[in-house]
Amino acid sequence: MESKTKRLIAIRKILETDKINNQDALQKKLKEFGFYYTQATLSRDLKFLKVAKIADVIGEYRLVLPEFINKTEGVRVEKNIPLDKITSMEFSGNIVVIRTFPGYANGVASTLDSYNFYEIVGSVAGDDTLMLVLREGSSRLDFVNRLITKEPNLKEIIPVVKNY
Amino acid sequence: MESKTKRLIAIRKILETDKINNQDALQKKLKEFGFYYTQATLSRDLKFLKVAKIADVIGEYRLVLPEFINKTEGVRVEKNIPLDKITSMEFSGNIVVIRTFPGYANGVASTLDSYNFYEIVGSVAGDDTLMLVLREGSSRLDFVNRLITKEPNLKEIIPVVKNY
DNA sequence: GGAATAAATGAATAAATATACTTACTTATG
DNA sequence: CATAAGTAAGTATATTTATTCATTTATTCC
Numbered sequence: 001m002e003s004k005t006k007r008l009i010a011i012r013k014i015l016e017t018d019k020i021n022n023q024d025a026l027q028k029k030l031k032e033f034g035f036y037y038t039q040a041t042l043s044r045d046l047k048f049l050k051v052a053k054i055a056d057v058i059g060e061y062r063l064v065l066p067e068f069i070n071k072t073e074g075v076r077v078e079k080n081i082p083l084d085k086i087t088s089m090e091f092s093g094n095i096v097v098i099r100t101f102p103g104y105a106n107g108v109a110s111t112l113d114s115y116n117f118y119e120i121v122g123s124v125a126g127d128d129t130l131m132l133v134l135r136e137g138s139s140r141l142d143f144v145n146r147l148i149t150k151e152p153n154l155k156e157i158i159p160v161v162k163n164y
Numbered sequence: 165m166e167s168k169t170k171r172l173i174a175i176r177k178i179l180e181t182d183k184i185n186n187q188d189a190l191q192k193k194l195k196e197f198g199f200y201y202t203q204a205t206l207s208r209d210l211k212f213l214k215v216a217k218i219a220d221v222i223g224e225y226r227l228v229l230p231e232f233i234n235k236t237e238g239v240r241v242e243k244n245i246p247l248d249k250i251t252s253m254e255f256s257g258n259i260v261v262i263r264t265f266p267g268y269a270n271g272v273a274s275t276l277d278s279y280n281f282y283e284i285v286g287s288v289a290g291d292d293t294l295m296l297v298l299r300e301g302s303s304r305l306d307f308v309n310r311l312i313t314k315e316p317n318l319k320e321i322i323p324v325v326k327n328y
Numbered sequence: 329g330g331a332a333t334a335a336a337t338g339a340a341t342a343a344a345t346a347t348a349c350t351t352a353c354t355t356a357t358g
Numbered sequence: 359c360a361t362a363a364g365t366a367a368g369t370a371t372a373t374t375t376a377t378t379c380a381t382t383t384a385t386t387c388c
Binding site: 047048050051052053054055056059061064066069093094095106109110118121122123124125126131133134135136137138139142146 | 169173211212215217219223225228233254255257258259262269288289290294295
């Protein structure tokens with residue numbers, strides 16, 4: 001049917017502009033545009049369109065078109081600067097301060113970013129220093145363990161850390 | 165709890181390597197790793213981790229970590245208020261970690277700087293991440309409230325915050 | 329045009345997922 | 359220390375979503 005395509009387009013348009021949190025809401029919205037279909041059809045449509053239902057930052061579910069999903073990171077196509085540019089690592093509070101050879105902080109930061117460690121909320125880098133913010137609930141040891149599995153030769157640089 | 169973090173990490177690891185198509189399968193897989201939890205808990209975990217359930221190319225559903233979702237096409241329509249470049253905001257300790265679209269962190273930081281919020285001691289920005297240091301005595305809520313009065317549309321991005 | 333085949337859809341239902349409510353336990357606070 | 363406040367997680371259930379099955383509607387190919 002021609003109207004199927006129309007409906008799919010309408011769905012995409014709706015999901016682009018409105019916050020729709022389930023198929024029921026979508027069905028109602030479609031009605032406003034003159035599309036009368038059952039939930040079953042919408043389920044099939046969403047499967048076809050690869051729409052995802054994801055919780056957003058405020059903890060509400062939303063139907064999201066695939067291209068609108070926030071890739072946080074990890075997809076950055078920068079060559080991985082080896083972590084052996086790191087010269088030291090220290091902790092203070094929930095901050096990890098990492099020193100590198102001059103000029104390498106950004107490279108190291110983006111390498112670490114690309115690993116997308118759950119324990120790290122975010123990072124910023126200057127010239128020879130970068131900082132990571134540890135996630136609340138994640139311990140230094142959690143982070144260190146994770147790091148070592150990725151880059152075992154860092155062991156010498158990583159300070160002895162207690163689990164807090 | 166410590167074990168919650170461990171479980172979250174395990175979930176992420178499993179979803180990275182295996183094809184998991186529903187919470188039931190995830191629950192079974194977790195058992196192999198010694199994690200015994202109910203479906204309800206996994207539902208909460210997936211919400212927290214922003215895992216999506218999407219149909220893949222062969223029409224099977226899969227649980228997918230946010231950063232693994234393929235952006236196929238289409239570009240998000242960005243408005244030109246600088247703060248609309250913000251994609252997420254998280255807190256850890258006295259640090260606010262703000263993510264932006266690539267390249268916009270500095271712009272956003274200087275916009276925020278220009279507001280001269282009392283609650284913010286200072287900021288640093290990288291490429292797509294900036295950090296604000298909260299003033300001692302100022303709560304997250306203080307900051308969030310202040311921010312919302314400036315930029316109400318940020319509400320969607322700002323996490324639910326308790327007053328500490 | 330009409331039989332054969334495929335596609336689209338709804339109704340009913342199965343399956344999967346989210347959540348209200350409760351309990352145990354941990355962490356702050358006076 | 360005691361009480362409050364917060365967090366984690368299970369149970370039971372409500373809600374949401376996917377699918378099976380039947381029917382209708384379109385498409386293909388003589």
